[in-house]
Amino acid sequence: MSEAVEAAMKPLSEMSHYEVLEIAPEAAAEEVERAYQLALATYGEDSLATYSVYDDGEVELVRERIELAYQVLADADRRGAYDREVGSLAPVTAAVEIALQLAGEEEEETRLAPDAVVPEIEAFEDVEEEAGRFDGGRLRRARLRRGIGIERIAKVTKVNSRYLRCIEEERFDELPAAVYVRGFVTAYARCIGLDPTRVTSGYMERVAAARPEARPGRLRQRRRR
Amino acid sequence: MTDPIHPRAKRSPRLVAIGGGKGGVGKTFLSSNLATTLAAAGYRVVVVDTDIEGANLHTWLGVRSPSVSLADFVAGREDDPAKLAVETPVSGLRLIAATHGNLAGAQPDDARRLELLKALRRLPCDFVLVDCGAGAHPATIDYFLVGDDGLLVLHPEPTSVENTYAFVRAAFYRRMQAAMQKHDVRQRILEAMDQRNQRGIRTPLDLLREVQAMDPEEGTRFVATMRAFRPRIVVNEVASAEDIKLGFSVRSVCRKFFGIEAEYVGYINRDQAVRDAVLLRRPLLDVRPHSDAAVYLRRIAGKLTEKVGRPGGRG
Numbered sequence: 155m156s157e158a159v160e161a162a163m164k165p166l167s168e169m170s171h172y173e174v175l176e177i178a179p180e181a182a183a184e185e186v187e188r189a190y191q192l193a194l195a196t197y198g199e200d201s202l203a204t205y206s207v208y209d210d211g212e213v214e215l216v217r218e219r220i221e222l223a224y225q226v227l228a229d230a231d232r233r234g235a236y237d238r239e240v241g242s243l244a245p246v247t248a249a250v251e252i253a254l255q256l257a258g259e260e261e262e263e264t265r266l267a268p269d270a271v272v273p274e275i276e277a278f279e280d281v282e283e284e285a286g287r288f289d290g291g292r293l294r295r296a297r298l299r300r301g302i303g304i305e306r307i308a309k310v311t312k313v314n315s316r317y318l319r320c321i322e323e324e325r326f327d328e329l330p331a332a333v334y335v336r337g338f339v340t341a342y343a344r345c346i347g348l349d350p351t352r353v354t355s356g357y358m359e360r361v362a363a364a365r366p367e368a369r370p371g372r373l374r375q376r377r378r379r
Numbered sequence: 380m381t382d383p384i385h386p387r388a389k390r391s392p393r394l395v396a397i398g399g400g401k402g403g404v405g406k407t408f409l410s411s412n413l414a415t416t417l418a419a420a421g422y423r424v425v426v427v428d429t430d431i432e433g434a435n436l437h438t439w440l441g442v443r444s445p446s447v448s449l450a451d452f453v454a455g456r457e458d459d460p461a462k463l464a465v466e467t468p469v470s471g472l473r474l475i476a477a478t479h480g481n482l483a484g485a486q487p488d489d490a491r492r493l494e495l496l497k498a499l500r501r502l503p504c505d506f507v508l509v510d511c512g513a514g515a516h517p518a519t520i521d522y523f524l525v526g527d528d529g530l531l532v533l534h535p536e537p538t539s540v541e542n543t544y545a546f547v548r549a550a551f552y553r554r555m556q557a558a559m560q561k562h563d564v565r566q567r568i569l570e571a572m573d574q575r576n577q578r579g580i581r582t583p584l585d586l587l588r589e590v591q592a593m594d595p596e597e598g599t600r601f602v603a604t605m606r607a608f609r610p611r612i613v614v615n616e617v618a619s620a621e622d623i624k625l626g627f628s629v630r631s632v633c634r635k636f637f638g639i640e641a642e643y644v645g646y647i648n649r650d651q652a653v654r655d656a657v658l659l660r661r662p663l664l665d666v667r668p669h670s671d672a673a674v675y676l677r678r679i680a681g682k683l684t685e686k687v688g689r690p691g692g693r694g
Contacts, residue, residue: 207544295671
C-alpha cells in the first residue's frame with residue numbers, strides 16, 4: 155500500500171504509466187484493461203466523480219495521460235520497452251501475452267460479459283465467496299455488482315423473468331418442480347459468470363428444505379402415478 | 380511534541396468517525412447500524428451523536444428519551460463524558476445522545492470539545508463510533524479527524540459527491556494545521572483554505588510543494604501526516620453496478636487530484652428493509668437480518684474489525 159501512497163503524492167506529470175492507471179508494475183493484461191475501463195468511466199465526460207473538482211481543460215489532460223499509459227501498457231512490445239527504459243522489474247511474460255490473446259476471443263454465448271470492475275469489487279465479497287453457500291440474496295448481490303438486469307438474463311437464458319425473480323426472492327412455492335429449478339439456477343449462474351455447480355448445490359438444498367415435495371424421490375413417485 | 384488530535388492511550392478503544400458533508404446520505408443510518416452490527420459480533424461499543432442541533436441517533440436505536448446527553452456536557456451539568464453513555468436495547472451497545480440541546484449555544488467550544496474527544500479515547504469499550512453530523516464546520520471536522528478510521532458516506536448523486544470532496548479538502552487542511560508547528564507554515568495553510576487564494580494553491584499537493592519550499596522539516600512532517608490521512612469511502616443506496624463503481628472513481632480522484640490515498644471499504648444498496656427498520660425505530664439487524672443491506676453492513680463492519688482482533692481481546 156505504501157507504493158500507492160507514494161504515487162498519490164506525485165503530480166500527474168511525474169506519475170509512471172502504472173501509477174496513472176493505478177496498477178502494479180506486474181499487473182496482468184486483463185488488469186490493465188480493467189483499470190483503463192475504470193479510468194475512462196471516472197474521467198469521462200459527465201462523470202459524477204470529477205465534475206466538481208476538475209475544470210474541462212484539466213480533465214482533458216488527465217484523459218490524454220490515461221490514453222498514453224494505456225497505449226503503452228496494453229501493447230506487449232511497447233510495455234516491454236517502457237519497462238526496460240524506466241528500469242522496472244516487470245518483464246512482459248509469456249503469460250501476459252497469452253492473456254492478451256485470450257482477451258481477444260469471443261465470450262461464450264450463454265455468458266454475459268461481466269462488468270469491467272467486477273474482480274475488484276469481488277474483494278468486498280471475500281468472506282462470502284469462500285465460505286458461504288449460495289442463496290437467492292447472494293445471487294442477487296452478485297448480479298447487482300456485475301451490472302446485469304433480470305431481463306437480460308431472461309433474454310439470454312430463455313427463462314421467464316418471473317421465475318428468475320422467484321429464485322432471487324426464494325419464493326419456492328411459485329417455482330416449478332426441482333428439476334426445472336436446477337436448470338434455471340444453472341442457467342442463471344452461468345449467465346452471470348458463476349460456477350453453476352457451486353451455486354446449484356447450495357441453492358437446491360434450500361429448495362429441498364423449504365419444499366419437501368420437491369425432493370427427487372417424491373418427484374419420481376409422482377411421475378409413476 | 381505530541382499530536383493533539385491523536386493522543387494514543389494504552390488499550391484505548393478504536394475510534395470510528397462517520398462523516399461526509401452532505402445531510403441525508405445515511406451517516407446516522409450507518410453509525411447506528413454499524414454500532415449494532417459490531418455489538419452483535421460481541422464487541423463493546425459506544426456510539427456518539429454529535430449533532431446537537433438535529434439529534435436523532437437515539438431514535439434509530441429505539442431509545443425514546445435519553446436521561447443524559449452531550450448537551451449536559453456542553454452546559455456544564457456533567458463533566459465526565461463517561462457518565463453520558465446510556466444503555467440501549469442492544470446488548471453491548473451504549474449511546475451518548477445529543478438530545479435536549481440548548482439551541483442558543485449548542486456546540487461545545489474548542490477547549491471543551493478537545494476535553495470530550497480525549498475522554499472518548501478513555502471509554503471502557505472496544506469501539507467508539509462518532510456520528511459527525513452534516514456540513515464541514517470546524518466542529519464537525521474535528522469529530523471526524525479524531526477517528527482512527529474516518530468513514531466518508533456518500534450517495535451516488537452529484538451534490539453528495541461535490542460535498543464529499545469539499546469535506547475531504549476541509550478535513551485535510553484542518554488536520555495539517557494541527558500537525559504543523561511553525562507559525563508561518565500554519566498561516567500558509569490558512570491561506571490555502573481559501574479556494575481563491577492569491578498563491579494559486581488548489582490542492583493538498585500544491586500545498587505540499589509550498590511547505591517543502593518554506594521549511595524542509597515541516598515538509599517531512601507534512602508528508603508523514605498526509606500518509607496517515609486515509610479517509611474510507613462508503614457509497615450508500617447503490618442501485619446499479621455504475622453506482623458501485625463510483626467508490627473506485629472517487630478514490631481515483633482523491634489520489635490524482637488531491638494526492639490523498641482513500642480506501643473504498645464498501646457499499647450498501649437501496650433497500651426497502653432499511654426503510655422498514657427506520658419506521659419501526661429498530662436496528663436493521665433486528666428487523667431484517669438477512670436483507671442485502673444487512674449483509675453489506677456486516678462486510679463494512681468486518682473491515683473495521685480487521686485491525687482490532689476478536690471481541691474480548693481488548694480493554
